[in-house]
Amino acid sequence: MANACGCAHDPATWAARVELACLRQGFHLTPLRRRVLDIFGDSAAPLGAYAILEELSRRESKHVAPPTVYRTLDFFIEHGFVHKIESLNAYAPCEHLGHAHHGMQLICAACGRSEEIEDPEVMRAIAASAAATGFTLHRVVTEAQGLCRRCVEAHEA
Amino acid sequence: MANACGCAHDPATWAARVELACLRQGFHLTPLRRRVLDIFGDSAAPLGAYAILEELSRRESKHVAPPTVYRTLDFFIEHGFVHKIESLNAYAPCEHLGHAHHGMQLICAACGRSEEIEDPEVMRAIAASAAATGFTLHRVVTEAQGLCRRCVEAHEA
């Protein structure tokens, strides 16, 4: 499977690719982090921190506290493996591993899934706008709510 | 004062302009809502719901509970007078009253202020990207963190 920017996006192999990236870059993928990785890998939609917490507790049959989850999320976010979706207070696997990029999240109101697309045009337009007012960009968040193709088609059918 | 899109943006008159818009459109600008309006008018930066709550409690010398604030915010947001800034969990006056627009928030990490700019190019690029993947847009959130011109210049000086 390939998307518009030519990079493979396959949820089934996402976790493995993150693992590989950690190996190559010397990041410490501990057992805890690997379990969280698997939880993301198993989920179709973005996950809230407390959903991860519950799933983690369930899989380990022992209580896990919030800071454990948030620290793990910090790790993944810091290295670009996971994005926070601000408008959902949820977290989603980065679908463009390896690009150090600006992705836009398309969040389907029907199925709850989010899709990350990268579009240099969008980034360019945003950068131009910011530059025009003298604003120096550090981080850009672009999120859209709507309906994904599948849900639109299902609805029409 | 005018910005790129030619519409006046003047914090000092913002509250008055909202009041006028309410009058003309038949929205009920109650005393509570007017007080919240004034609080926004007096603030340079986006406000958290609980900051509004405290300020409201202070000005009225009586306790105000969260639902009161959130309901008031709902009113303003619904009518496009205030925007929620998702990445801050905060609320800011709409700087483009009257446009039924897509605004992008530029949030300064130094001074905390946010500036709302409208750029058809950004919206066009986002719409094109979404359309290319078959995604139907309902709502778009674009927020950027960085440094505003003033803070950059102050830092350089």
Added chain:
DNA sequence: ACATTGAGTGTTATGTTATAACAATGCACG
């Protein structure tokens, strides 16, 4: 005038998301 209605607000309680602060573990390296 009076009942009805509905918007707005008050009040209490609780749900949800996130972090601070410090203790314990365990591995890596000199």
Added chain:
DNA sequence: CGTGCATTGTTATAACATAACACTCAATGT
């Protein structure tokens, strides 16, 4: 073989948001 540092555990609490229900009051129709 102990010292340091990253990681994880634990407890407590902060910060953000909503559910559910009660009360007030102005507008409306008869």
